[in-house]
Amino acid sequence: MSAPAHTLAGPCQHVEEVKKSRFLAQAAPVESPEQALAFVRQVSDPSATHNCWAYRIGQDYRFNDDGEPGGTAGRPILQAIEGQGIDRAVVVVTRWFGGVKLGAGGLVRAYGGAAAECLRTAERVPIVAMARLALHCDFAELALLKARMKDAGAHIDEERFGADGADLVLSLPESQVAEAQARIVDITRGRAEARRLD
Structure with missing residues (x-):
């Protein structure tokens, strides 16, 4: 697989509702893990149920499920970043629980889907070496x-x-x-x- 050649032109977001839970995906271009984590802190809502996130900067990546069952939030967000061929980006998906449990598969689809849609509609710029x-x-x-x-x-x-x-x-x-x-x-x-x- 060739390395992704695009990053985001600027911050972007996407909101969707899944079985009464609201999901807000927010993404931004970043140059370092420190910048990525600063964005996570900046956009995370302490009143939300979960603030799950992932970033990829070249070979460097991290993700966090923020209390959701392991592998149901952070990893699907990272897979959305990779699936869209994006590099040097961070995505935070914030969830406000609406009372209906989604199950592991539902969580994977909701987090990964919100992240992917946010990135799909975002303006991209080529990464210049x-x-x-x-x-x-x-x-x-x-x-x-x-x-x-x-x-x-x-x-x-x-x-x-x-x-x-x-x-x-x-x-x-x-x-x-x-x-x-x-x-x-x-x-x-x-x-x-x-x-x-x-």
């Missing part, structure tokens, strides 16, 4: 260098100034690295060379 470059340049070349790197899709993460020029750390799409390195050598007439940090 990023690289980081570091370089040192003279002050005279800095403005032109920054402008050309911006044109190449690079973002300046760090900029430090010393007596003999500037140190830059750039992040840019992996596909642009070779071209950016060539441009840097070109602009600085070979005085600066960008080295990869990752």
Whole structure:
């Protein structure tokens, strides 16, 4: 199976009712487990019966049934994330119990279904593999260098100034690295060379 190539464009949600229980699925793009858990804390409703969740970030994943029978909530949410080919995302499904027990199969369908529908209708963006470059340049070349790197899709993460020029750390799409390195050598007439940090 190839790695998922999409994440969510932004937070999204979906509500459905199953046998008088209300299920609210809320999803968001995340870059780290810490971000995922912060989202879980932010959207969980302490007055709800259960706040079940799952996240996947590359090979890293976790899920939680929050008191529902083992395997009936967190895992189906994770399977919904994987089934939709989504990566770098967290989904929280909150349940307000309506008085009718759903049974294990019903819970799996309700949690997994709410999560899948939330993700199915969400706007997606492709995940672009990023690289980081570091370089040192003279002050005279800095403005032109920054402008050309911006044109190449690079973002300046760090900029430090010393007596003999500037140190830059750039992040840019992996596909642009070779071209950016060539441009840097070109602009600085070979005085600066960008080295990869990752």
